[in-house]
Amino acid sequence: MRVSPWLAIALLSSACAAPAATEEKTPADVALEQGEKKTSTDPAVNPDAAALAEFKMRVDAYADMHKELAKGDAKPQETADPAKISATKQALAGRVQATRVNAKQGDLFTPAVQPVFRRLLSPELKGEDGHDAKEVLKDDAPAAGTVPFKVNGKYPESQPLPSVPANLLLTLPVLPAPLEYRIVGKHMLILDMAADLVADYMLNVMP
Amino acid sequence: MRRLSIVVVLLALSIASAAQELRLPNKEGSVKFAVIGDTGEPSSGQAAVARQMADWKSRFPFTFALMMGDNLYGAESARDYERKFSAPYKALLDGGIKFYAALGNHDDDGQIQYKLFNMDGQKYYTFKPQNGVRFFALDSNYVDQKQLQWLDKELAASGSDWKIAFFHHPLYSSGATHGSADLQRGLLEPVFLKYGVNVVFSGHEHFYERVKPQKGVAYFTIGSSSKLRKGDLRKSELTAYGNDTNYAFMLVEIAGDELYFQTINDKGQTLDTGSIKRVGDVKPNPNVTTQPVVPQAKPSPVQPGPTQAKPDPKK
Numbered sequence: 001m002r003v004s005p006w007l008a009i010a011l012l013s014s015a016c017a018a019p020a021a022t023e024e025k026t027p028a029d030v031a032l033e034q035g036e037k038k039t040s041t042d043p044a045v046n047p048d049a050a051a052l053a054e055f056k057m058r059v060d061a062y063a064d065m066h067k068e069l070a071k072g073d074a075k076p077q078e079t080a081d082p083a084k085i086s087a088t089k090q091a092l093a094g095r096v097q098a099t100r101v102n103a104k105q106g107d108l109f110t111p112a113v114q115p116v117f118r119r120l121l122s123p124e125l126k127g128e129d130g131h132d133a134k135e136v137l138k139d140d141a142p143a144a145g146t147v148p149f150k151v152n153g154k155y156p157e158s159q160p161l162p163s164v165p166a167n168l169l170l171t172l173p174v175l176p177a178p179l180e181y182r183i184v185g186k187h188m189l190i191l192d193m194a195a196d197l198v199a200d201y202m203l204n205v206m207p
Numbered sequence: 208m209r210r211l212s213i214v215v216v217l218l219a220l221s222i223a224s225a226a227q228e229l230r231l232p233n234k235e236g237s238v239k240f241a242v243i244g245d246t247g248e249p250s251s252g253q254a255a256v257a258r259q260m261a262d263w264k265s266r267f268p269f270t271f272a273l274m275m276g277d278n279l280y281g282a283e284s285a286r287d288y289e290r291k292f293s294a295p296y297k298a299l300l301d302g303g304i305k306f307y308a309a310l311g312n313h314d315d316d317g318q319i320q321y322k323l324f325n326m327d328g329q330k331y332y333t334f335k336p337q338n339g340v341r342f343f344a345l346d347s348n349y350v351d352q353k354q355l356q357w358l359d360k361e362l363a364a365s366g367s368d369w370k371i372a373f374f375h376h377p378l379y380s381s382g383a384t385h386g387s388a389d390l391q392r393g394l395l396e397p398v399f400l401k402y403g404v405n406v407v408f409s410g411h412e413h414f415y416e417r418v419k420p421q422k423g424v425a426y427f428t429i430g431s432s433s434k435l436r437k438g439d440l441r442k443s444e445l446t447a448y449g450n451d452t453n454y455a456f457m458l459v460e461i462a463g464d465e466l467y468f469q470t471i472n473d474k475g476q477t478l479d480t481g482s483i484k485r486v487g488d489v490k491p492n493p494n495v496t497t498q499p500v501v502p503q504a505k506p507s508p509v510q511p512g513p514t515q516a517k518p519d520p521k522k
Binding site for chain 2: 026027028031032036077080083085086088089132133136140157158160161162163164165167170180193196
């Protein structure tokens with residue numbers, strides 16, 4: 001078969017323009033993809049979509065409320081005066097506590113989403129990664145009895161903030177700022193990091 | 208006999224003096240900085256390290272310092288910021304040194320607003336002190352999707368710069384108390400390799416350890432700038448050099464494709480020194496860096512070598 005020289009040139013230049021090899025995905029890329037699928041709020045992808053969508057709506061509403069409250073003397077801003085950092089936190093915490101005066105356990109971790117969280121975490125707590133995750137939690141644990149399992153309770157300033165094992169984080173729904181997950185003992189907290197408050201908690205997440 | 212005594216004294220003086228010599232090239236126009244870690248304990252060790260840093264600055268004019276987290280242990284009132292940071296490092300702050308902090312597991316998020324930590328209100332951030340070198344401060348307490356996506360984007364945009372990451376938890380460590388942060392490593396290391404991160408500094412372990420380059424990336428742990436965990440470094444196959452008996456800080460210089468380091472204790476004595484060179488170009492590959500660092504010169508610590516290996520109770 002005779003190939004036109006112009007076609008040959010076109011094919012050659014298109015081959016040169018394409019990447020030499022398909023770019024490999026990093027474990028982070030794979031974990032991100034899997035995490036997105038497991039926490040998707042699209043019912044076509046995820047059977048737990050409804051509970052997760054409700055959870056997302058509630059944490060987003062918390063973040064919106066927070067944004068509204070973090071104004072004036074409660075607005076975190078860069079300062080060389082550490083007294084202002086504490087004062088801003090206190091002002092913000094006071095406003096959040098006043099606004100959420102009737103908040104109760106389960107407002108974010110709704111009864112419907114709690115089993116979903118347990119299902120998401122369970123496989124991550126097995127095997128080598130699970131062992132490492134438990135070691136991390138022990139390693140950075142605050143002193144027993146110091147963290148209040150109480151909505152709107154203040155996270156104790158003098159206690160370390162336990163790091164969250166990366167494999168667990170990537171399997172859970174992403175939280176909007178200023179919310180973050182923390183695991184203390186067997187229990188999971190959602191902390192308002194800007195106000196140092198417990199936004200919600202779920203008991204006995206860990207086996 | 209008297210002559211012999213004089214010789215011995217002179218020899219001792221000469222060794223002590225050599226231990227306090229600057230071992231960095233101190234080139235004009237190079238990037239010069241210090242590295243400290245786990246600094247937030249107001250101790251005699253912290254004060255001595257801070258004094259030494261100020262003293263060495265007169266010989267080696269570094270312009271900024273990286274902080275590896277646990278910047279303030281315990282309470283974080285205004286008085287604590289002063290007692291644990293601004294008072295001990297006053298001479299350096301007055302001398303114009305900028306501190307760039309990462310967060311440790313003992314640090315409250317409020318620190319990101321503290322102007323003297325230069326975090327710009329962010330838990331992870333990047334800065335470029337000079338053309339050709341870019342730093343990435345990460346929050347290893349909370350490696351979530353958002354941070355990984357940010358890191359990927361920022362590294363991809365950093366081109367041919369030296370890429371230096373720093374954060375609290377060491378990805379490789381021979382510490383008995385903590386050890387390597389395997390879970391963070393599983394996610395961060397491939398990203399580092401993909402974009403050719405050259406050097407990583409961490410703390411968390413209260414000792415100094417220079418790890419043999421791993422997959423072409425140089426790793427240093429420097430978490431002994433105010434706290435010390437004597438006997439905690441279990442020299443392992445990872446260890447190129449380590450010290451868990453001295454409070455310490457590092458001085459680092461980057462000139463062209465070479466990075467030089469000198470690790471100094473609270474008495475001003477050199478514990479470790481050496482240099483690395485980066486070679487090759489950055490080509491995305493998550494499994495191996497195509498811009499590895501290679502040790503340049505045989506390190507020649509003046510002080511005795513790494514801590515003796517001790518039996519591992521876990522084994």
